[in-house]
Amino acid sequence: MKQKRMVVIGFIGTQLDSGSGSGRWEKWRPTVALTQHEDLLVDRMDLLYSGHHQNLVKQVTTDIASVSPETTVVPHHVPIDDPWDFEEVYSCLFDFAKTYPFDPDNEEYWVHITTGTHVVQICLFLMAEAHYFPGKLLQSSPARRHTVGAPGSYVLIDLDRSKYDQIAQRFTREQEEGVAFLKSGIATRNARFNTMIDEIERVAIKSKAPILFMGPTGAGKSFLARRLFALKKARHQLDGKFVEINCATLHGDGAASTLFGHIKGAFTGAASDRPGLLRSAHKGLLFLDEIGELGLDEQAMLLKAIEEKRFLPVGSDNEVQSDFQLIAGTNRDLSRDVVAGRFREDLYARVNLWTYELPGxxxxxxxxxxxxxxxxxxxxxxxxxxxxxxxxxxxxxxxxxxxxxxxxxxxxxxxxxxxxxxxxxxxxxxxxxxxxxxxxxxxxxxWRHYARPMGEAADDVDLEQIVGASAYEQMDLFDIVQLKAVVGVCQRSKSLSDAGRKLFAASRDAKAKPNDADRLKKYLAKFSLSWDALHA
CATH class of the missing domain: 1.10.8.60 (Helicase, Ruva Protein; domain 3)
Structure with missing residues:
Protein backbone atom coordinates (compact mmCIF):
# COMPACT_ATOMS: atom_id res chain seq x y z
CA MET A 1 0.00 0.00 0.00
CA LYS A 2 1.37 3.40 -1.04
CA GLN A 3 2.33 5.59 1.90
CA LYS A 4 0.66 8.99 1.94
CA ARG A 5 2.65 12.22 2.07
CA MET A 6 2.55 13.96 5.45
CA VAL A 7 1.29 17.57 5.34
CA VAL A 8 1.13 19.91 8.34
CA ILE A 9 -1.07 23.03 8.16
CA GLY A 10 -0.60 25.68 10.79
CA PHE A 11 -0.03 29.34 11.61
CA ILE A 12 3.35 30.88 12.20
CA GLY A 13 3.81 31.67 15.88
CA THR A 14 4.75 35.34 15.97
CA GLN A 15 6.02 34.91 19.53
CA LEU A 16 6.78 31.21 19.97
CA ASP A 17 8.48 30.77 16.57
CA SER A 18 10.47 33.99 16.74
CA GLY A 19 14.13 34.35 17.61
CA SER A 20 17.39 35.63 16.13
CA GLY A 21 21.01 34.66 16.22
CA SER A 22 22.30 31.35 17.48
CA GLY A 23 20.28 31.77 20.66
CA ARG A 24 17.09 30.89 18.80
CA TRP A 25 18.17 27.24 18.80
CA GLU A 26 18.14 27.19 22.59
CA LYS A 27 14.40 27.89 22.80
CA TRP A 28 11.52 25.63 21.82
CA ARG A 29 9.90 26.84 18.61
CA PRO A 30 6.75 24.77 17.83
CA THR A 31 6.82 24.97 14.02
CA VAL A 32 10.51 24.19 13.65
CA ALA A 33 10.39 21.56 16.42
CA LEU A 34 7.83 19.49 14.49
CA THR A 35 10.44 18.80 11.83
CA GLN A 36 13.08 17.81 14.43
CA HIS A 37 11.37 14.60 15.57
CA GLU A 38 13.26 11.53 14.39
CA ASP A 39 10.04 9.49 14.16
CA LEU A 40 8.16 12.07 12.10
CA LEU A 41 8.81 13.02 8.50
CA VAL A 42 6.90 16.09 7.38
CA ASP A 43 6.81 16.19 3.59
CA ARG A 44 5.21 19.62 3.37
CA MET A 45 4.55 22.43 5.83
CA ASP A 46 1.76 24.81 4.76
CA LEU A 47 2.60 27.83 6.88
CA LEU A 48 -0.13 30.45 7.27
CA TYR A 49 0.67 34.01 8.32
CA SER A 50 -1.01 37.41 8.40
CA GLY A 51 0.26 40.97 8.60
CA HIS A 52 3.88 41.80 7.89
CA HIS A 53 5.66 38.69 9.10
CA GLN A 54 7.42 37.71 5.88
CA ASN A 55 10.86 37.94 7.50
CA LEU A 56 9.84 35.56 10.29
CA VAL A 57 8.45 33.12 7.71
CA LYS A 58 11.74 33.24 5.78
CA GLN A 59 13.73 32.60 8.97
CA VAL A 60 11.56 29.63 9.96
CA THR A 61 11.72 28.25 6.40
CA THR A 62 15.53 28.46 6.45
CA ASP A 63 15.73 26.76 9.86
CA ILE A 64 13.43 23.93 8.79
CA ALA A 65 15.55 23.38 5.69
CA SER A 66 18.63 23.04 7.89
CA VAL A 67 17.14 20.35 10.17
CA SER A 68 14.79 18.63 7.70
CA PRO A 69 15.81 19.09 4.04
CA GLU A 70 13.01 16.71 3.01
CA THR A 71 10.37 19.19 4.20
CA THR A 72 9.01 21.72 1.75
CA VAL A 73 7.67 24.89 3.35
CA VAL A 74 4.84 26.64 1.47
CA PRO A 75 3.91 30.03 2.95
CA HIS A 76 0.30 31.29 2.63
CA HIS A 77 -0.64 34.87 3.40
CA VAL A 78 -4.17 35.16 4.84
CA PRO A 79 -5.72 38.65 4.99
CA ILE A 80 -6.53 38.74 8.71
CA ASP A 81 -6.38 42.26 10.16
CA ASP A 82 -7.54 41.31 13.67
CA PRO A 83 -6.54 37.77 14.73
CA TRP A 84 -8.84 38.12 17.77
CA ASP A 85 -11.99 38.67 15.67
CA PHE A 86 -13.90 35.38 15.39
CA GLU A 87 -15.91 36.34 12.33
CA GLU A 88 -12.89 37.61 10.42
CA VAL A 89 -10.65 34.67 11.33
CA TYR A 90 -13.25 32.04 10.56
CA SER A 91 -14.15 33.69 7.24
CA CYS A 92 -10.53 33.81 6.13
CA LEU A 93 -9.90 30.20 7.12
CA PHE A 94 -13.10 29.15 5.37
CA ASP A 95 -11.96 30.87 2.16
CA PHE A 96 -8.54 29.23 2.48
CA ALA A 97 -10.06 25.77 2.93
CA LYS A 98 -12.41 26.19 -0.03
CA THR A 99 -9.54 26.96 -2.40
CA TYR A 100 -6.91 24.62 -0.95
CA PRO A 101 -6.19 21.61 -3.25
CA PHE A 102 -6.81 18.85 -0.72
CA ASP A 103 -5.82 15.39 -1.95
CA PRO A 104 -6.78 12.99 0.87
CA ASP A 105 -6.15 9.92 -1.30
CA ASN A 106 -2.45 10.73 -1.48
CA GLU A 107 -1.86 13.07 1.45
CA GLU A 108 -2.50 12.94 5.20
CA TYR A 109 -3.22 16.26 6.87
CA TRP A 110 -2.38 17.37 10.40
CA VAL A 111 -3.73 20.73 11.56
CA HIS A 112 -1.32 22.32 14.04
CA ILE A 113 -3.26 24.23 16.74
CA THR A 114 -0.41 25.13 19.11
CA THR A 115 0.46 28.48 17.56
CA GLY A 116 -1.69 31.50 16.73
CA THR A 117 -4.16 33.36 18.92
CA HIS A 118 -6.76 31.46 20.92
CA VAL A 119 -9.34 32.60 18.36
CA VAL A 120 -7.21 31.12 15.55
CA GLN A 121 -6.86 27.84 17.45
CA ILE A 122 -10.59 27.60 18.14
CA CYS A 123 -11.44 28.33 14.51
CA LEU A 124 -8.98 25.69 13.30
CA PHE A 125 -10.60 23.20 15.66
CA LEU A 126 -14.09 24.05 14.36
CA MET A 127 -12.94 23.82 10.74
CA ALA A 128 -11.43 20.38 11.35
CA GLU A 129 -14.50 19.19 13.26
CA ALA A 130 -16.71 20.28 10.35
CA HIS A 131 -14.33 18.47 7.92
CA TYR A 132 -13.44 21.64 6.01
CA PHE A 133 -9.93 20.54 6.92
CA PRO A 134 -10.03 16.76 6.27
CA GLY A 135 -7.41 15.83 8.83
CA LYS A 136 -6.42 15.35 12.44
CA LEU A 137 -5.68 18.02 14.98
CA LEU A 138 -2.06 18.28 16.14
CA GLN A 139 -0.88 19.69 19.45
CA SER A 140 2.81 20.10 20.33
CA SER A 141 4.49 21.05 23.59
CA PRO A 142 8.05 21.62 24.92
CA ALA A 143 9.94 19.01 26.89
CA ARG A 144 8.87 18.86 30.53
CA ARG A 145 12.44 19.31 31.63
CA HIS A 146 14.17 22.10 29.82
CA THR A 147 16.65 20.60 27.40
CA VAL A 148 18.40 22.84 24.92
CA GLY A 149 17.36 21.99 21.37
CA ALA A 150 14.87 19.27 22.40
CA PRO A 151 11.86 19.06 20.01
CA GLY A 152 9.43 18.37 22.85
CA SER A 153 6.42 16.17 22.19
CA TYR A 154 3.30 16.09 20.05
CA VAL A 155 -0.12 14.44 20.23
CA LEU A 156 -2.80 13.86 17.61
CA ILE A 157 -6.49 14.50 18.20
CA ASP A 158 -8.52 12.46 15.74
CA LEU A 159 -12.13 13.41 16.39
CA ASP A 160 -13.29 10.28 14.58
CA ARG A 161 -11.08 7.86 16.48
CA SER A 162 -12.33 5.48 19.15
CA LYS A 163 -9.88 6.78 21.81
CA TYR A 164 -12.13 9.85 21.93
CA ASP A 165 -15.28 7.84 22.48
CA GLN A 166 -15.67 9.40 25.93
CA ILE A 167 -16.12 12.81 24.33
CA ALA A 168 -18.64 11.38 21.89
CA GLN A 169 -20.41 9.53 24.70
CA ARG A 170 -20.77 12.76 26.63
CA PHE A 171 -22.57 14.42 23.73
CA THR A 172 -24.64 11.26 23.24
CA ARG A 173 -25.68 11.37 26.91
CA GLU A 174 -26.65 15.02 26.56
CA GLN A 175 -28.77 14.19 23.51
CA GLU A 176 -30.42 11.29 25.35
CA GLU A 177 -31.14 13.61 28.26
CA GLY A 178 -32.66 16.10 25.81
CA VAL A 179 -34.88 13.42 24.27
CA ALA A 180 -35.97 12.22 27.71
CA PHE A 181 -36.74 15.82 28.65
CA LEU A 182 -38.96 16.27 25.60
CA LYS A 183 -40.88 13.14 26.65
CA SER A 184 -41.02 14.29 30.32
CA GLY A 185 -39.13 11.16 31.26
CA ILE A 186 -41.93 8.91 29.97
CA ALA A 187 -40.38 5.64 28.77
CA THR A 188 -42.33 5.54 25.52
CA ARG A 189 -42.13 2.27 23.58
CA ASN A 190 -43.48 3.19 20.15
CA ALA A 191 -40.47 2.94 17.84
CA ARG A 192 -41.77 5.45 15.28
CA PHE A 193 -42.55 8.03 17.94
CA ASN A 194 -39.18 7.58 19.66
CA THR A 195 -37.33 8.00 16.36
CA MET A 196 -39.30 11.16 15.63
CA ILE A 197 -38.59 12.70 19.06
CA ASP A 198 -34.90 11.88 18.64
CA GLU A 199 -34.82 13.85 15.38
CA ILE A 200 -36.87 16.71 16.82
CA GLU A 201 -34.32 17.09 19.63
CA ARG A 202 -31.44 17.33 17.16
CA VAL A 203 -33.30 19.76 14.91
CA ALA A 204 -34.35 21.95 17.84
CA ILE A 205 -30.78 22.30 19.12
CA LYS A 206 -29.18 22.91 15.72
CA SER A 207 -31.81 24.93 13.86
CA LYS A 208 -33.83 28.11 14.31
CA ALA A 209 -36.05 27.30 11.34
CA PRO A 210 -39.85 26.94 11.77
CA ILE A 211 -41.17 23.56 12.89
CA LEU A 212 -44.63 22.23 11.99
CA PHE A 213 -46.43 19.74 14.22
CA MET A 214 -49.33 17.93 12.59
CA GLY A 215 -51.70 15.59 14.35
CA PRO A 216 -55.15 15.21 15.89
CA THR A 217 -56.42 17.23 18.85
CA GLY A 218 -54.85 16.02 22.07
CA ALA A 219 -51.84 14.38 20.41
CA GLY A 220 -49.49 16.63 22.39
CA LYS A 221 -48.53 19.43 19.99
CA SER A 222 -48.75 22.22 22.56
CA PHE A 223 -47.08 20.10 25.23
CA LEU A 224 -44.15 19.28 22.94
CA ALA A 225 -43.77 22.92 21.88
CA ARG A 226 -43.46 23.94 25.53
CA ARG A 227 -40.88 21.23 26.20
CA LEU A 228 -38.88 22.36 23.16
CA PHE A 229 -38.88 25.91 24.50
CA ALA A 230 -37.70 24.73 27.92
CA LEU A 231 -34.95 22.62 26.31
CA LYS A 232 -33.66 25.52 24.19
CA LYS A 233 -33.90 27.87 27.16
CA ALA A 234 -31.82 25.48 29.26
CA ARG A 235 -29.20 25.38 26.49
CA HIS A 236 -29.14 29.23 26.46
CA GLN A 237 -30.41 29.35 22.89
CA LEU A 238 -33.39 31.56 23.70
CA ASP A 239 -33.57 34.65 25.88
CA GLY A 240 -37.24 35.51 25.41
CA LYS A 241 -40.43 33.84 26.56
CA PHE A 242 -42.88 31.23 25.29
CA VAL A 243 -45.91 32.78 23.59
CA GLU A 244 -48.86 30.59 22.54
CA ILE A 245 -52.10 31.30 20.72
CA ASN A 246 -54.76 29.06 19.19
CA CYS A 247 -55.42 30.65 15.80
CA ALA A 248 -58.96 29.24 15.81
CA THR A 249 -59.78 31.89 18.43
CA LEU A 250 -58.70 34.75 16.15
CA HIS A 251 -61.49 36.32 14.12
CA GLY A 252 -61.98 39.41 11.99
CA ASP A 253 -60.01 42.61 12.48
CA GLY A 254 -58.87 41.52 15.92
CA ALA A 255 -56.76 38.72 14.46
CA ALA A 256 -54.12 41.01 12.96
CA SER A 257 -54.11 43.20 16.08
CA THR A 258 -53.58 40.21 18.37
CA LEU A 259 -50.69 38.88 16.33
CA PHE A 260 -48.97 41.99 15.00
CA GLY A 261 -50.14 44.68 17.42
CA HIS A 262 -51.63 48.06 16.65
CA ILE A 263 -51.02 51.73 17.33
CA LYS A 264 -53.30 54.04 19.25
CA GLY A 265 -56.24 55.14 17.14
CA ALA A 266 -55.76 52.45 14.48
CA PHE A 267 -59.45 51.56 14.79
CA THR A 268 -62.40 52.20 17.04
CA GLY A 269 -61.53 51.03 20.53
CA ALA A 270 -57.74 51.20 20.03
CA ALA A 271 -57.20 53.49 23.01
CA SER A 272 -53.51 52.68 23.37
CA ASP A 273 -50.65 50.95 21.58
CA ARG A 274 -50.59 47.18 21.66
CA PRO A 275 -47.32 45.26 21.00
CA GLY A 276 -48.94 42.03 19.71
CA LEU A 277 -47.86 38.45 20.24
CA LEU A 278 -45.06 38.45 17.65
CA ARG A 279 -43.24 41.27 19.42
CA SER A 280 -43.89 39.63 22.78
CA ALA A 281 -42.08 36.55 21.45
CA HIS A 282 -38.92 38.52 20.57
CA LYS A 283 -35.85 36.30 21.17
CA GLY A 284 -38.25 33.59 22.33
CA LEU A 285 -40.58 31.00 20.83
CA LEU A 286 -43.98 31.62 19.24
CA PHE A 287 -46.36 28.65 19.07
CA LEU A 288 -49.24 29.16 16.65
CA ASP A 289 -51.61 26.26 17.21
CA GLU A 290 -54.13 25.54 14.45
CA ILE A 291 -52.24 27.79 12.05
CA GLY A 292 -54.53 26.61 9.25
CA GLU A 293 -57.33 28.72 10.78
CA LEU A 294 -55.50 31.99 10.03
CA GLY A 295 -57.00 34.27 7.39
CA LEU A 296 -55.13 34.81 4.11
CA ASP A 297 -54.21 38.41 5.02
CA GLU A 298 -52.71 37.34 8.34
CA GLN A 299 -50.88 34.54 6.55
CA ALA A 300 -49.21 37.06 4.21
CA MET A 301 -48.15 39.26 7.15
CA LEU A 302 -46.85 36.24 9.03
CA LEU A 303 -44.74 35.14 6.06
CA LYS A 304 -43.01 38.53 5.95
CA ALA A 305 -42.43 38.42 9.70
CA ILE A 306 -40.84 34.96 9.46
CA GLU A 307 -38.61 35.77 6.52
CA GLU A 308 -37.59 39.35 7.31
CA LYS A 309 -38.16 39.52 11.07
CA ARG A 310 -40.06 42.76 10.34
CA PHE A 311 -43.74 43.64 10.02
CA LEU A 312 -46.22 46.52 10.25
CA PRO A 313 -48.52 46.81 13.28
CA VAL A 314 -52.12 47.60 12.37
CA GLY A 315 -52.48 51.29 11.53
CA SER A 316 -48.74 51.99 11.55
CA ASP A 317 -46.46 53.14 8.73
CA ASN A 318 -43.33 52.16 10.64
CA GLU A 319 -42.09 48.59 10.68
CA VAL A 320 -41.11 46.90 13.91
CA GLN A 321 -38.76 43.99 14.44
CA SER A 322 -39.08 40.69 16.26
CA ASP A 323 -36.63 37.81 16.08
CA PHE A 324 -38.59 34.76 17.20
CA GLN A 325 -38.60 31.05 16.40
CA LEU A 326 -41.90 29.71 15.13
CA ILE A 327 -43.52 26.40 15.93
CA ALA A 328 -46.85 25.84 14.23
CA GLY A 329 -49.47 23.21 14.96
CA THR A 330 -52.39 21.92 12.92
CA ASN A 331 -54.84 19.04 12.79
CA ARG A 332 -55.56 19.77 9.12
CA ASP A 333 -53.82 18.65 5.96
CA LEU A 334 -52.29 21.98 4.94
CA SER A 335 -51.24 20.65 1.53
CA ARG A 336 -54.91 20.09 0.69
CA ASP A 337 -55.74 23.55 2.02
CA VAL A 338 -53.10 24.96 -0.33
CA VAL A 339 -54.74 23.24 -3.31
CA ALA A 340 -58.13 24.47 -2.17
CA GLY A 341 -56.83 28.05 -1.84
CA ARG A 342 -57.37 28.20 1.93
CA PHE A 343 -53.67 28.37 2.82
CA ARG A 344 -50.88 30.31 1.11
CA GLU A 345 -48.48 28.12 -0.81
CA ASP A 346 -45.47 30.32 0.02
CA LEU A 347 -46.22 30.24 3.77
CA TYR A 348 -46.70 26.48 3.66
CA ALA A 349 -43.33 26.10 1.93
CA ARG A 350 -41.74 28.24 4.66
CA VAL A 351 -43.16 26.31 7.63
CA ASN A 352 -42.85 22.90 5.98
CA LEU A 353 -39.07 22.56 6.33
CA TRP A 354 -39.31 20.42 9.48
CA THR A 355 -42.72 18.74 9.63
CA TYR A 356 -43.63 16.03 12.12
CA GLU A 357 -46.92 14.20 12.38
CA LEU A 358 -47.63 13.32 16.00
CA PRO A 359 -49.56 10.04 16.15
CA GLY A 360 -52.72 9.78 18.19
CA TRP A 447 -67.60 7.94 22.71
CA ARG A 448 -70.90 6.30 21.75
CA HIS A 449 -71.69 8.85 19.04
CA TYR A 450 -68.35 8.19 17.35
CA ALA A 451 -68.78 4.43 17.19
CA ARG A 452 -70.30 2.93 14.06
CA PRO A 453 -71.38 -0.68 13.48
CA MET A 454 -69.29 -2.59 10.97
CA GLY A 455 -72.29 -3.22 8.74
CA GLU A 456 -72.96 0.49 8.36
CA ALA A 457 -69.35 1.07 7.43
CA ALA A 458 -69.78 -1.02 4.29
CA ASP A 459 -73.10 0.42 3.09
CA ASP A 460 -71.66 3.37 1.18
CA VAL A 461 -68.52 1.68 -0.19
CA ASP A 462 -68.41 1.66 -4.01
CA LEU A 463 -66.14 -1.37 -4.33
CA GLU A 464 -66.46 -1.59 -8.11
CA GLN A 465 -65.00 1.90 -8.48
CA ILE A 466 -62.21 1.13 -6.00
CA VAL A 467 -60.95 -2.14 -7.52
CA GLY A 468 -62.04 -1.48 -11.11
CA ALA A 469 -64.91 -2.95 -13.13
CA SER A 470 -62.86 -5.81 -14.59
CA ALA A 471 -61.52 -7.02 -11.25
CA TYR A 472 -64.93 -6.58 -9.61
CA GLU A 473 -66.65 -8.87 -12.15
CA GLN A 474 -64.21 -11.68 -11.33
CA MET A 475 -64.75 -11.51 -7.56
CA ASP A 476 -66.90 -14.00 -5.61
CA LEU A 477 -69.79 -12.55 -3.62
CA PHE A 478 -68.06 -13.78 -0.43
CA ASP A 479 -64.98 -11.67 -1.22
CA ILE A 480 -67.11 -8.68 -2.20
CA VAL A 481 -69.03 -8.66 1.09
CA GLN A 482 -65.87 -9.13 3.17
CA LEU A 483 -63.75 -6.60 1.28
CA LYS A 484 -66.49 -3.95 1.40
CA ALA A 485 -66.61 -4.29 5.19
CA VAL A 486 -62.81 -4.04 5.45
CA VAL A 487 -62.63 -1.02 3.13
CA GLY A 488 -65.42 0.68 5.07
CA VAL A 489 -63.51 0.31 8.34
CA CYS A 490 -60.31 1.53 6.70
CA GLN A 491 -61.97 4.64 5.31
CA ARG A 492 -63.30 5.56 8.73
CA SER A 493 -60.13 4.84 10.68
CA LYS A 494 -57.37 7.29 11.50
CA SER A 495 -54.52 4.96 10.62
CA LEU A 496 -53.62 1.51 9.36
CA SER A 497 -52.93 0.36 12.92
CA ASP A 498 -56.27 1.73 14.13
CA ALA A 499 -58.14 -0.14 11.39
CA GLY A 500 -56.19 -3.32 12.12
CA ARG A 501 -57.06 -3.22 15.81
CA LYS A 502 -60.75 -2.87 14.99
CA LEU A 503 -60.74 -5.68 12.45
CA PHE A 504 -58.66 -8.16 14.47
CA ALA A 505 -59.86 -7.26 17.97
CA ALA A 506 -60.69 -10.85 18.94
CA SER A 507 -57.93 -12.85 17.27
CA ARG A 508 -55.11 -10.44 18.24
CA ASP A 509 -55.27 -11.56 21.89
CA ALA A 510 -54.33 -15.08 20.85
CA LYS A 511 -51.08 -13.93 19.23
CA ALA A 512 -47.86 -13.45 21.19
CA LYS A 513 -46.80 -10.51 19.01
CA PRO A 514 -49.86 -9.15 17.21
CA ASN A 515 -49.17 -7.00 14.18
CA ASP A 516 -52.59 -5.83 13.09
CA ALA A 517 -51.24 -3.33 10.57
CA ASP A 518 -49.15 -5.95 8.79
CA ARG A 519 -52.06 -8.41 8.63
CA LEU A 520 -54.34 -5.76 7.17
CA LYS A 521 -51.69 -4.60 4.70
CA LYS A 522 -51.25 -8.16 3.39
CA TYR A 523 -55.02 -8.65 3.10
CA LEU A 524 -55.42 -5.46 1.05
CA ALA A 525 -52.46 -6.42 -1.13
CA LYS A 526 -54.34 -9.57 -2.23
CA PHE A 527 -56.72 -7.25 -4.06
CA SER A 528 -53.94 -4.88 -5.23
CA LEU A 529 -55.07 -2.26 -2.70
CA SER A 530 -53.11 -0.16 -0.21
CA TRP A 531 -53.93 2.07 2.72
CA ASP A 532 -52.70 5.17 0.88
CA ALA A 533 -54.81 4.35 -2.16
CA LEU A 534 -57.96 4.02 -0.03
CA HIS A 535 -57.34 7.46 1.48
CA ALA A 536 -56.17 9.22 -1.68
Missing part, protein backbone atom coordinates in the same frame (compact mmCIF):
# COMPACT_ATOMS: atom_id res chain seq x y z
CA UNK A 361 -53.07 7.45 21.15
CA UNK A 362 -54.71 4.71 19.07
CA UNK A 363 -51.54 4.58 16.97
CA UNK A 364 -49.35 4.31 20.07
CA UNK A 365 -51.12 1.60 22.00
CA UNK A 366 -47.84 0.38 23.51
CA UNK A 367 -47.36 3.84 25.07
CA UNK A 368 -50.63 3.77 27.00
CA UNK A 369 -49.10 2.00 30.02
CA UNK A 370 -46.02 4.25 30.48
CA UNK A 371 -48.26 7.31 30.12
CA UNK A 372 -50.61 5.96 32.79
CA UNK A 373 -47.62 5.47 35.11
CA UNK A 374 -46.51 9.06 34.43
CA UNK A 375 -50.00 10.48 35.02
CA UNK A 376 -50.39 8.56 38.28
CA UNK A 377 -46.99 9.76 39.50
CA UNK A 378 -47.94 13.32 38.57
CA UNK A 379 -51.27 13.05 40.41
CA UNK A 380 -49.56 11.57 43.46
CA UNK A 381 -47.00 14.38 43.58
CA UNK A 382 -49.65 17.09 43.25
CA UNK A 383 -51.91 15.58 45.92
CA UNK A 384 -49.31 14.23 48.33
CA UNK A 385 -50.64 10.66 48.25
CA UNK A 386 -49.44 7.62 46.34
CA UNK A 387 -52.12 6.17 44.05
CA UNK A 388 -51.85 2.77 42.37
CA UNK A 389 -53.95 0.13 40.61
CA UNK A 390 -54.46 -3.24 42.24
CA UNK A 391 -53.53 -6.14 39.95
CA UNK A 392 -57.02 -6.99 38.70
CA UNK A 393 -57.90 -3.35 38.10
CA UNK A 394 -54.68 -2.74 36.14
CA UNK A 395 -55.23 -5.76 33.90
CA UNK A 396 -58.88 -4.76 33.36
CA UNK A 397 -58.05 -1.18 32.41
CA UNK A 398 -55.17 -2.16 30.11
CA UNK A 399 -57.37 -4.68 28.26
CA UNK A 400 -59.91 -1.95 27.62
CA UNK A 401 -57.36 0.79 26.83
CA UNK A 402 -55.75 -1.29 24.08
CA UNK A 403 -58.94 -2.77 22.65
CA UNK A 404 -61.02 -1.57 19.71
CA UNK A 405 -63.60 -0.23 22.19
CA UNK A 406 -61.14 2.46 23.29
CA UNK A 407 -61.54 5.14 20.63
CA UNK A 408 -59.47 7.79 22.48
CA UNK A 409 -61.14 10.57 20.50
CA UNK A 410 -59.39 13.23 22.59
CA UNK A 411 -56.15 11.22 22.60
CA UNK A 412 -53.95 11.99 25.63
CA UNK A 413 -56.46 14.46 26.99
CA UNK A 414 -58.97 11.64 27.28
CA UNK A 415 -56.39 9.39 28.95
CA UNK A 416 -55.31 12.11 31.36
CA UNK A 417 -58.90 12.88 32.37
CA UNK A 418 -59.61 9.17 32.81
CA UNK A 419 -56.62 8.60 35.10
CA UNK A 420 -57.43 11.71 37.16
CA UNK A 421 -61.00 10.52 37.69
CA UNK A 422 -59.92 7.07 38.83
CA UNK A 423 -57.16 8.43 41.07
CA UNK A 424 -59.57 10.90 42.69
CA UNK A 425 -62.05 8.13 43.51
CA UNK A 426 -59.38 5.74 44.82
CA UNK A 427 -59.83 5.17 48.57
CA UNK A 428 -56.56 4.70 50.44
CA UNK A 429 -54.71 5.23 47.18
CA UNK A 430 -55.93 1.98 45.54
CA UNK A 431 -57.75 1.95 42.20
CA UNK A 432 -60.03 -1.08 42.32
CA UNK A 433 -61.71 -3.17 39.64
CA UNK A 434 -65.02 -1.52 40.47
CA UNK A 435 -63.59 1.95 39.80
CA UNK A 436 -62.19 0.71 36.48
CA UNK A 437 -65.56 -0.78 35.47
CA UNK A 438 -67.30 2.52 36.16
CA UNK A 439 -64.64 4.43 34.25
CA UNK A 440 -64.65 2.22 31.14
CA UNK A 441 -68.45 2.51 31.07
CA UNK A 442 -68.15 6.28 31.31
CA UNK A 443 -65.69 6.37 28.38
CA UNK A 444 -67.88 4.14 26.22
CA UNK A 445 -70.83 6.45 26.80
CA UNK A 446 -68.64 9.44 26.05
Missing amino acids: LVDRAEDVEPNIDYLLAQFSAENGQMVRFNKEAHEHYMRFAMSSDALWIGNFRDLSASVVRMATLADAGRITDGIVSDETGRLKRQ
